[in-house]
Amino acid sequence: MTRKGKRLALIGGALAVLAAAVGLVLFALRDNIVFFFSPAELAQKHVSPGTRLRIGGLVKEGTVARGEDRNVAFTVTDKTADLRVIYKGLLPDLFREGQGVVVDGTLAADGAFRADSVLAKHDERYMPREVADALKKQGVWQGAAGEAKK
Amino acid sequence: MIVETGHFALVLALALALAQAILPFVGARLRDVSLMRVARPVAVAQFLLVAFAYGALTYAHVVSDFSLVNVIENSHSLKPMIYKVSGVWGNHEGSMLLWVLVLVACGAAIALLSRSMPDLLRADTLAVQGLMGAAFLAFILLTSNPFARVADPPWQGRDLNPILQDPGLAIHPPLLYLGYVGFSIVFSFAAAALIGGRIDAAWARFVRPWALAAWIFLTLGIAMGSYWAYYTLGWGGFWFWDPVENASLMPWLAGTALLHCAAVMEKREALKVWTIFLSILAFSLSLLGTFLVRSGVLTSVHAFASDPERGVFILAILIFFIGGALALFAFRASALPTGGLFAPISREGALVVNNLLLTTACATVVIGTLYPLALEALTGDKISVGAPFFNTVLIPIALPLILLMPIGQMLAWKRGDLKAALQRLRAAFAAGVVALAAFGALYGAPVLSIVSAGLAVYLVIGAFTDIAQRATLGNALARLRGLPLSAWGTAVAHAGMGLTLLGLAATGWGVEQIVAMKPGVAYEVGPYQIAIEDIASRAGPNYAETYAVMALRKGAETIAHIEPAKRFYQARRMARTEAGIVTLGFGQVYAALGEQHEDGTLDARLYYKPLVLLIWLGAVVMALGGGLSLADRRLRIGVASRARAAVQAQAAE
Numbered sequence: 181m182t183r184k185g186k187r188l189a190l191i192g193g194a195l196a197v198l199a200a201a202v203g204l205v206l207f208a209l210r211d212n213i214v215f216f217f218s219p220a221e222l223a224q225k226h227v228s229p230g231t232r233l234r235i236g237g238l239v240k241e242g243t244v245a246r247g248e249d250r251n252v253a254f255t256v257t258d259k260t261a262d263l264r265v266i267y268k269g270l271l272p273d274l275f276r277e278g279q280g281v282v283v284d285g286t287l288a289a290d291g292a293f294r295a296d297s298v299l300a301k302h303d304e305r306y307m308p309r310e311v312a313d314a315l316k317k318q319g320v321w322q323g324a325a326g327e328a329k330k
Numbered sequence: 331m332i333v334e335t336g337h338f339a340l341v342l343a344l345a346l347a348l349a350q351a352i353l354p355f356v357g358a359r360l361r362d363v364s365l366m367r368v369a370r371p372v373a374v375a376q377f378l379l380v381a382f383a384y385g386a387l388t389y390a391h392v393v394s395d396f397s398l399v400n401v402i403e404n405s406h407s408l409k410p411m412i413y414k415v416s417g418v419w420g421n422h423e424g425s426m427l428l429w430v431l432v433l434v435a436c437g438a439a440i441a442l443l444s445r446s447m448p449d450l451l452r453a454d455t456l457a458v459q460g461l462m463g464a465a466f467l468a469f470i471l472l473t474s475n476p477f478a479r480v481a482d483p484p485w486q487g488r489d490l491n492p493i494l495q496d497p498g499l500a501i502h503p504p505l506l507y508l509g510y511v512g513f514s515i516v517f518s519f520a521a522a523a524l525i526g527g528r529i530d531a532a533w534a535r536f537v538r539p540w541a542l543a544a545w546i547f548l549t550l551g552i553a554m555g556s557y558w559a560y561y562t563l564g565w566g567g568f569w570f571w572d573p574v575e576n577a578s579l580m581p582w583l584a585g586t587a588l589l590h591c592a593a594v595m596e597k598r599e600a601l602k603v604w605t606i607f608l609s610i611l612a613f614s615l616s617l618l619g620t621f622l623v624r625s626g627v628l629t630s631v632h633a634f635a636s637d638p639e640r641g642v643f644i645l646a647i648l649i650f651f652i653g654g655a656l657a658l659f660a661f662r663a664s665a666l667p668t669g670g671l672f673a674p675i676s677r678e679g680a681l682v683v684n685n686l687l688l689t690t691a692c693a694t695v696v697i698g699t700l701y702p703l704a705l706e707a708l709t710g711d712k713i714s715v716g717a718p719f720f721n722t723v724l725i726p727i728a729l730p731l732i733l734l735m736p737i738g739q740m741l742a743w744k745r746g747d748l749k750a751a752l753q754r755l756r757a758a759f760a761a762g763v764v765a766l767a768a769f770g771a772l773y774g775a776p777v778l779s780i781v782s783a784g785l786a787v788y789l790v791i792g793a794f795t796d797i798a799q800r801a802t803l804g805n806a807l808a809r810l811r812g813l814p815l816s817a818w819g820t821a822v823a824h825a826g827m828g829l830t831l832l833g834l835a836a837t838g839w840g841v842e843q844i845v846a847m848k849p850g851v852a853y854e855v856g857p858y859q860i861a862i863e864d865i866a867s868r869a870g871p872n873y874a875e876t877y878a879v880m881a882l883r884k885g886a887e888t889i890a891h892i893e894p895a896k897r898f899y900q901a902r903r904m905a906r907t908e909a910g911i912v913t914l915g916f917g918q919v920y921a922a923l924g925e926q927h928e929d930g931t932l933d934a935r936l937y938y939k940p941l942v943l944l945i946w947l948g949a950v951v952m953a954l955g956g957g958l959s960l961a962d963r964r965l966r967i968g969v970a971s972r973a974r975a976a977v978q979a980q981a982a983e
Contacts, residue, residue, distance in 0.1 A: 204727075205697055205698075208718070212718035213714075213719070215713050216713060216714060234712075270924035270935060273564075
């Protein structure tokens with residue numbers, strides 16, 4: 181192979197790998213992205229049942245109902261809209277009524293949300309940022325310990 | 331008093347960092363040797379000052395000096411001593427100080443271990459290192475001062491986040507930072523080469539040991555972080571594709587690519603411009619990671635608190651250094667002497683393919699990590715890009731890379747013989763196929779696990795095939811002794827990758843179940859049974875815990891007892907799960923407690939994880955391989971210049 185030919189082969193090979201990677205990334209981004217909504221946003225969006233979603237908000241006081249066999253139901257609220265969440269499994273250590281929570285799962289046809297994972301925040305003082313933002317958007321943000329009202 | 335002295339030392343260190351950034355650089359332009367040589371003592375003094383400041387902060391934590399905001403917010407007088415010392419970096423200010431400490435330690439290391447390096451290269455390298463030190467010291471002093479006092483000290487602190495109160499905190503951050511920030515040396519070398527306009531094989535020989543050392547620490551740091559997350563978060567996962575984890579994976583991928591292409595540059599004087607680019611890229615990604623973790627754009631256990639001012643400051647540093655380096659690269663790279671081309675079928679050809687795949691993998695991780703941030707900034711839509719994305723994209727890149735690893739090792743420099751290489755790997759291929767069939771017969775599914783396990787066995791055997799075949803050629807001992815340590819290093823590191831892959835493959839064969847356990851009743855978990863024997867409570871130094879005594883049985887025989895617990899930390903009013911883990915060979919049985927019910931049952935997650943330890947042991951073996959290469963006499967720090975001096979001496983004769 182000539183010098184030029186070798187260089188062309190190298191560049192061609194690199195471009196082929198890059199093209200394949202770009203294809204993969206686009207394919208994966210189309211199918212594997214999960215949108216994050218607050219209950220109020222969800223109510224506006226008309227999401228078709230079965231779509232994977234993440235929902236963030238507060239666990240509404242007095243709504244946690246524990247059933248048989250680790251079935252749990254609770255309501256996630258952003259103080260504007262509520263969403264009933266059904267979950268089977270262990271709740272995280274920091275899951276508590278009135279506290280911020282993020283749930284992963286799908287919207288069922290009956291309007292309830294089937295969660296397959298429930299995330300609570302890492303620290304009592306900080307709320308998941310998504311939840312804080314969602315609450316701010318709804319105008320019910322009361323401000324965290326260190327944050328002055330703006 | 332000590333605290334104020336520490337603060338003062340930081341200010342002095344900033345002044346010295348500025349001196350280190352300016353004087354040697356000016357000296358290098360004026361060809362003034364005495365000015366260039368200022369860099370060395372200044373770099374060492376700067377390190378001593380930052381080390382003193384760090385010591386002062388540690389002292390304040392150890393004696394629980396609650397007049398410091400940092401100590402109030404992150405410490406508690408009852409906290410065990412190990413967490414008082416390691417808790418210094420368990421918060422934003424302290425972790426930035428550790429970051430800078432490692433940065434200036436790197437500068438001091440270059441200053442002390444580069445006696446025989448050309449003055450010009452050393453002066454420019456230390457100048458760049460000094461500039462980075464100045465930027466980050468200014469960041470600490472202006473936005474994240476760990477020495478801030480309060481007028482009215484409380485009598486007790488708020489304690490450290492319980493998730494961080496773990497021996498992992500003492501190991502993971504320092505290792506990770508040594509790796510992360512260790513790449514700053516390589517970055518400075520690359521910038522110096524671009525400024526000086528000189529780059530040759532000797533440059534690669536200076537750079538490679540530093541890149542290798544940083545890579546070893548980064549590998550260990552990532553593995554340690556992964557194992558810590560695995561045993562402490564209580565759901566048995568070891569990698570979550572969290573942006574914070576990706577922040578460490580990106581420089582690792584770039585650094586791995588760098589190690590391999592620096593070898594080409596050293597041996598064949600080729601790929602010079604590319605090596606420079608990767609040197610810049612590796613540390614740029616470390617900086618990007620620092621920005622992601624420390625600016626507050628992400629919510630994570632790693633991001634301690636968010637403050638927009640800090641984010642903007644780090645972003646400015648990031649843009650200045652990455653932009654500056656890339657601009658320098660754009661202007662100067664074309665002026666660098668280009669290396670020779672080479673045959674596609676050769677060791678260097680294989681290393682090019684390695685670099686192509688590794689940088690592609692790195693780019694996809696960057697996209698997956700930054701895309702949600704960019705989308706949110708542009709449209710306000712919040713999305714999460716998680717495991718499904720990364721698995722879809724990275725598995726098709728990683729599997730071919732692994733298939734090619736042993737083949738690349740078998741190809742000779744300059745001109746390789748692909749057919750001969752494949753023939754010599756027959757045994758490895760056969761072993762891989764046998765393993766594939768065996769795992770397939772044993773488990774049946776999932777296909778990806780079985781294919782990966784087969785590849786892993788092929789990779790481990792393939793990694794040592796070259797060495798084994800040399801040994802069987804007769805006069806084995808002499809041949810093996812004649813083999814450079816770096817050949818052993820390559821084989822061991824590749825085999826480590828194989829072990830990690832086997833551990834990853836085996837995750838497909840684990841058992842995971844959530845059960846409401848009745849005391850005394852045995853529950854199946856894989857080939858074992860677990861039963862609760864007792865549930866009790868006890869008090870720790872700064873927490874109270876409820877624990878279950880569980881017996882792990884196989885048939886009638888009791889193998890071990892574990893005590894998974896739920897801890898409650900009074901100071902922060904936070905609970906934390908403490909998993910109970912039994913190690914059986916390379917596998918583990920893992921139990922984490924959930925809630926206790928009125929009827930006496932206790933929710934628990936029970937996992938059986940075959941070969942899971944290989945994931946992290948493989949990383950340790952990889953690091954060991956790196957260590958072997960580092961110990962190679964030809965690669966030792968400073969050898970390059972001695973060799974060059976010898977050549978010059980010969981030329982002079």
